[in-house]
Amino acid sequence: MNATVPPAETGPQQHEMPFAIVDGEPVTEPPKDLYIPPQALKVFLEAFEGPLDLLLYLIRRQNLDVLDIPIAEITRQYLEYIDLMRELELELAGEYLLMAAMLAEIKSRMLLPRPASEAAEEDDPRAELVRRLQEYERFKRAAEDLDRLPRLERDVWAGKAELVERHVAPLLPDVTLKEMLLAFKDVIQRAAMFAHHHVQRERLSVRQRMSQIIEALQGSELVDFARLFRVEEGRMGVTVTFVALLELLREGLLEVVQADTYAPLHVRASTPRAAVAAANDDVAATAPADSETR
Amino acid sequence: MNDTTVRNVIEAALLAAGRPVSAAELRELFDEFERPAAEAIDAALAELAAGYEGRGVALREVASGWRIEVRAELAQPVSRLWQERPAKYSRALLETLALIAYRQPITRGEIEDIRGVAVNPNIIRTVIERGWVRVIGHREVPGRPELLATTREFLDYFGLKTLDDLPTLAQLKDIETLGVQLEFDAGTSAPEASEVQEPPAADSPSAAAGD
């Protein structure tokens, strides 16, 4: 294993193998001696991730510091590789040629004499290249770090146990009072007549009491009229019950029965026969809403 | 290879597999030179099973091998992981519910007359199943239609003491100003209910996956 070969891989595969095996021996030496079979060389060259990667390789191979690149020598080596890539008819991305031009430019600027007093670092023609190389290298490093993180489906797996039977109780939707009232407002506006005649002035407790009375009448033949009233509800409660009874009578939902003159009044849910009679008397009683909406 | 390692590999493999794994297959996981005997695999499985006593999961042998499964007693809470976000009720349902509240006792035909469109029977069924509406009798006309009324639960859900706490239509006309007041009233029930259901929605799996 040679530490100076960064692309220890082939194509898209990571850290897997030396770029070639010759006579059973892994080949990781740089191709300077050109003893490598062209096919292996091709694989090696293709593994570079662009000109910065290639330059970094050249620098690291010689244990040079990125901050102090011998530009003339590196440029020479870089161009050698470019030529090699051309010879092997590798598809050479434009970036490689651009970098070659940049290196040539830096080299020529390095050759120009600089006033000794101004040998300041910012004047170093290599500065931009050094910055880019470092920037690229740190992300190249970060990519390697990332690849080493234990990751799902390769190094770790999420533990899974079988849930044989799922009992999913559906969640019921929530309704706010406001939503319901807005819906009511809409429907009432659509049926404006109905609204005017009834809802506006109606006490809803009468409606509630109507439901309660009907329920109370279910399953029993006759209910004592007086027992529908509760003294403890006071005058208001009695009135509500009374209005509710009148409304139920009007709608034909119950009938009041008296066995004899002066006998106690009884109330019962209207029978089909009575309902028909009521319907004959008063059309509105059987279909109040119907008549109200028109 | 010691027993603990064998047991750990087996446990890890059963949990990673997501399917039943046979004892033979478990044995194949080990390198040949240190592969435990079939008896050692069986022993490790028995130890694992014992270790799961009184825990949330159990080891069980099914047709194609061994698997670790959630104990049936815990299926109910665990199933909540897949609980779907509740849908919203339709406008038609809300209108129907409001009409039942304001005009009870009322038949479906009467609701249809007011709304001007047919009421889907599912709507009536939904509000009845929810416990907000019930059938309190029948109108004695041909067809004996059911008379619908709201329930005690309806009042409780909306935080009302009686139906009289509902605003009159005149008040409803001013619902924008009423809104302030209503939120105040509704503060007893509706926001409470949404508090329960909103947090899971915020970080529910589907919300997370969808973003």
Place this chain on the structure above:
Amino acid sequence: MNDTTVRNVIEAALLAAGRPVSAAELRELFDEFERPAAEAIDAALAELAAGYEGRGVALREVASGWRIEVRAELAQPVSRLWQERPAKYSRALLETLALIAYRQPITRGEIEDIRGVAVNPNIIRTVIERGWVRVIGHREVPGRPELLATTREFLDYFGLKTLDDLPTLAQLKDIETLGVQLEFDAGTSAPEASEVQEPPAADSPSAAAGD
């Protein structure tokens, strides 16, 4: 509801979920009237984690919650459950992903500037399809290039809780300090480079999985 039951429900749920589950979500699994306090959930998680010491699995917190995972030390035997080798990602993809992770939000053009080479559109598509990267907006410059960022799934996949858990990015050295640093650098940076490059071939997880 006693502590054991709470712990069992949590263990069962984490194993049944097949995805990380947050502590808040775990708490929601319990009926309202017996829902443990958030602290009780945390305590149960801590107990579970302790119970997995020396076992084949471990409890780990990642970005979207808690999960029970097979220990990486057991990857070699456990991976034999599958015929296929785990997917390997190209250097180009990993470098692109690293740039998005460390420099987000970032455009494709900015990635290309740093890598010094064009980014294959397939790479961007792959990381988006894997759910690791998403487009979070556009940079308001000509062409309105897409701004890329990593997702919670990315963190989950790599076993991280937050972006802060990513390995530290190497420091940039300034060319100005060159003269002073030269000796120092010769001592640290070169061996460092070889350190980075040698081990991966020998004992990186992918090498282990790939042989």
